[in-house]
Amino acid sequence: MSRTPYLADRLQGFGTTVFAEMSALAVATGSINLGQGFPDYPGPPEVLEVARQAIGTAADQYPPGPGIPELRAAIAEHQVRFSGLTYDPDTEVLVTAGATEALAAAMLALVEPGDEVVLLEPIYDSYSAAVAMAGGVVRPVPLTPPGPEGGRWTFDPADVRAAITPRTRLLLLNTPHNPTGTVLSAEELAFLAGVAVEHDLLVLTDEVYEHLVFDGARHVSPATLPGMRERTLVVSSAGKTFNVTGWKVGWICGPAPLVSAVRTAKQFLTYVNAGPFQPAVAAGLRLPDAYVAGVARDLQYRRDVLVQGLRDAGLPVVGPEATYFATVDVRPVQPDGDGLAFCRALPARAGVVAVPSGVFYTPEHAHLGRHLVRFAFCKGDDVLGEAVRRLAAMDGEPA
Numbered sequence: 001m002s003r004t005p006y007l008a009d010r011l012q013g014f015g016t017t018v019f020a021e022m023s024a025l026a027v028a029t030g031s032i033n034l035g036q037g038f039p040d041y042p043g044p045p046e047v048l049e050v051a052r053q054a055i056g057t058a059a060d061q062y063p064p065g066p067g068i069p070e071l072r073a074a075i076a077e078h079q080v081r082f083s084g085l086t087y088d089p090d091t092e093v094l095v096t097a098g099a100t101e102a103l104a105a106a107m108l109a110l111v112e113p114g115d116e117v118v119l120l121e122p123i124y125d126s127y128s129a130a131v132a133m134a135g136g137v138v139r140p141v142p143l144t145p146p147g148p149e150g151g152r153w154t155f156d157p158a159d160v161r162a163a164i165t166p167r168t169r170l171l172l173l174n175t176p177h178n179p180t181g182t183v184l185s186a187e188e189l190a191f192l193a194g195v196a197v198e199h200d201l202l203v204l205t206d207e208v209y210e211h212l213v214f215d216g217a218r219h220v221s222p223a224t225l226p227g228m229r230e231r232t233l234v235v236s237s238a239g240k241t242f243n244v245t246g247w248k249v250g251w252i253c254g255p256a257p258l259v260s261a262v263r264t265a266k267q268f269l270t271y272v273n274a275g276p277f278q279p280a281v282a283a284g285l286r287l288p289d290a291y292v293a294g295v296a297r298d299l300q301y302r303r304d305v306l307v308q309g310l311r312d313a314g315l316p317v318v319g320p321e322a323t324y325f326a327t328v329d330v331r332p333v334q335p336d337g338d339g340l341a342f343c344r345a346l347p348a349r350a351g352v353v354a355v356p357s358g359v360f361y362t363p364e365h366a367h368l369g370r371h372l373v374r375f376a377f378c379k380g381d382d383v384l385g386e387a388v389r390r391l392a393a394m395d396g397e398p399a
Contacts, residue, residue: 035343083223
């Protein structure tokens with residue numbers, strides 16, 4: 001691997017992301033971008049109108065460092081309503097610039113140089129960078145994809161235990177999981193909670209897709225398990241639930257001492273953000289249960305449209321239980337199994353852009369995801385319909 005000039009050693013290897021490459025490729029070729037996970041349809045009018053009304057008022061100025069009281073109260077209410085977890089909005093809730101900042105600030109606040117962070121792989125790309133910025137060490141545990149007979153992504157408990165060392169500081173979980181779309185089961189959560197308690201680990205859990213679950217799957221926050229609330233920071237955001245990914249409004253909840261530590265780091269990152277959007281997100285979090293159920297139902301329909309189209313195009317799909325994404329095995333149409341080559345050639349072959357799953361693996365496990373590619377289905381009916389049509393007519397010649 002060539003070195004990037006001037007870049008600190010701890011960030012070598014974190015260059016321009018494949019998302020930027022694929023998005024640029026979509027623009028250059030006029031292809032449909034199913035690579036990056038953002039909706040192309042608006043959020044609920046009740047939420048958008050609150051933001052419109054806030055612009056041009058005092059909300060345009062710096063909000064309080066922890067977030068406006070109205071939003072912190074709404075986040076606390078939301079946690080009680082959907083997970084049964086009670087948090088003090090004054091000391092146990094912190095508003096952040098999206099979940100990405102919450103995760104990075106937590107790493108900077110809690111991880112010492114040389115500390116190890118255990119996480120499930122494939123890994124959302126910001127996780128490894130956040131650990132590196134804190135001087136920590138990633139200890140990945142691979143999720144095994146389903147076999148030809150079906151099933152779901154899961155991990156080997158022995159791999160988790162093998163990843164724990166005396167330097168392990170933190171367990172980073174992501175459920176519902178991006179990019180696989182799996183939702184950790186009750187048995188898996190109980191095992192991971194037991195490991196965290198046994199080894200006295202801190203736990204950071206990314207739950208941004210908490211409401212986007214399908215087919216009767218149920219999201220359970222790891223913080224609800226015995227012995228977990230006092231060691232767990234829960235991260236979520238408004239972007240995925242309300243189709244406002246560009247607003248970058250997230251939050252982190254947990255015991256006051258842990259939240260205070262994260263706030264210390266966060267105040268020197270963005271300090272504050274999204275003043276006019278914070279009251280709008282508060283309004284969104286107070287929408288009725290019917291809205292949340294409707295978002296999941298609508299997205300499940302979009303998932304089914306794309307999954308069927310991918311299968312018709314000869315791309316075996318691992319059916320996601322949640323999130324925005326479907327993973328395919330490209331080997332039937334790309335005999336060498338090179339997912340990156342497949343994605344770079346896909347605009348010419350089908351006029352569609354996807355993301356190679358190999359970018360979500362550490363170098364030691366890159367071979368596990370080499371043949372996998374991720375497609376996003378959080379798109380409007382016309383876009384998904386055209387993407388499916390193009391995939392069905394895909395040029396059969398591999399790259």
